[in-house]
Amino acid sequence: MKNDSGMQVQKYHVNDLPSATSEVPKHLQGKKPAVFLDYDGCLSPIVQDPDKAVLSEEMRSTLKRLAEVCSVAVVSGRDRANVKDLVQLDNIYYAGSHGFDISGPDDMHTEPGGAAAAIPALDKAQEELKERLQDVQGLFIERKRYAIAVHYRNVAEDQVPKVLEVVKQVISEHEALKPGPGKMIMELKPNLDWHKGKAVLWLMEKLELNKPDIVPLYIGDDLTDEDAFATLQGQGIGVMVGEHGQQTAASYQLEDVAAVQDFLEAIIQTLKP
Numbered sequence: 546m547k548n549d550s551g552m553q554v555q556k557y558h559v560n561d562l563p564s565a566t567s568e569v570p571k572h573l574q575g576k577k578p579a580v581f582l583d584y585d586g587c588l589s590p591i592v593q594d595p596d597k598a599v600l601s602e603e604m605r606s607t608l609k610r611l612a613e614v615c616s617v618a619v620v621s622g623r624d625r626a627n628v629k630d631l632v633q634l635d636n637i638y639y640a641g642s643h644g645f646d647i648s649g650p651d652d653m654h655t656e657p658g659g660a661a662a663a664i665p666a667l668d669k670a671q672e673e674l675k676e677r678l679q680d681v682q683g684l685f686i687e688r689k690r691y692a693i694a695v696h697y698r699n700v701a702e703d704q705v706p707k708v709l710e711v712v713k714q715v716i717s718e719h720e721a722l723k724p725g726p727g728k729m730i731m732e733l734k735p736n737l738d739w740h741k742g743k744a745v746l747w748l749m750e751k752l753e754l755n756k757p758d759i760v761p762l763y764i765g766d767d768l769t770d771e772d773a774f775a776t777l778q779g780q781g782i783g784v785m786v787g788e789h790g791q792q793t794a795a796s797y798q799l800e801d802v803a804a805v806q807d808f809l810e811a812i813i814q815t816l817k818p
């Protein structure tokens with residue numbers, strides 16, 4: 546597989562990756578990072594109920610201070626408004642719905658992936674899923690502006706194949722949609738060549754960060770973050786948090802959300818005037 550720059554993407558076992566804490570600061574000497582962060586599993590631990598994935602005050606403080614010394618964006622699969630409500634900071638950028646919906650300081654808002662045309666299909670698919678999966682106990686269908694996440698974390702194991710089959714069928718009935726797996730979710734996404742990695746490149750360009758002394762640094766934990774890790778190979782740094790059961794295109798790893806916070810605090814220290 547090649548990335549957006551035509552480079553062959555290297556994949557690794559997460560256990561073979563060096564620690565970001567010990568290695569990344571060396572690569573940042575004399576340079577400044579532009580920090581892109583996933584939300585669930587990176588800034589907030591994975592929990593049973595997506596509504597309960599709140600940001601700790603400590604992590605909010607870390608992000609606020611980080612954004613005072615470098616550019617920061619949260620690049621999430623969540624709805625943009627939802628992730629902004631969770632983070633509650635005005636001095637950072639938010640890319641919601643896997644990068645299709647981007648906002649930032651000074652009322653900046655743009656939808657660079659062209660997903661608006663997929664809304665009728667998403668609306669229809671949402672109704673179909675609700676009807677066809679109404680009897681499945683524990684199922685949660687989360688509608689985002691440009692995606693639908695079908696959560697099966699709280700569904701009995703023997704019901705999961707049925708859920709996945711229905712999602713597959715519904716997607717097959719809508720050319721405008723494609724599947725996207727995640728941690729105990731299957732998503733319906735616009736069938737477009739746009740993802741978190743492209744959103745990162747778009748933000749780098751828009752914020753005029755494509756300079757020799759600025760290094761894009763992406764931290765994430767899930768399969769959708771692989772697009773960003775792959776995009777940044779050869780032109781930035783990818784850091785995998787925990788694991789998602791498959792090989793990764795990230796180059797470094799951090800154990801968990803607490804390690805992410807310590808790592809970000811260390812970056813703040815190196816960037817302080």
Ligand SMILES: O=P(O)(O)OC[C@H]1O[C@H](O[C@H]2O[C@H](CO)[C@@H](O)[C@H](O)[C@H]2O)[C@H](O)[C@@H](O)[C@@H]1O
Nearest residue numbers: 584585591592593595598621622623694728729
């Ligand atoms: O890109 P992210 O910011 O990591 O968002 C990915 C998905 O995160 C949420 O679901 C995940 O976290 C939930 C809360 O911890 C968990 O219950 C669920 O099993 C995970 O898949 C969010 O609800 C989804 O919309 C995002 O796509």
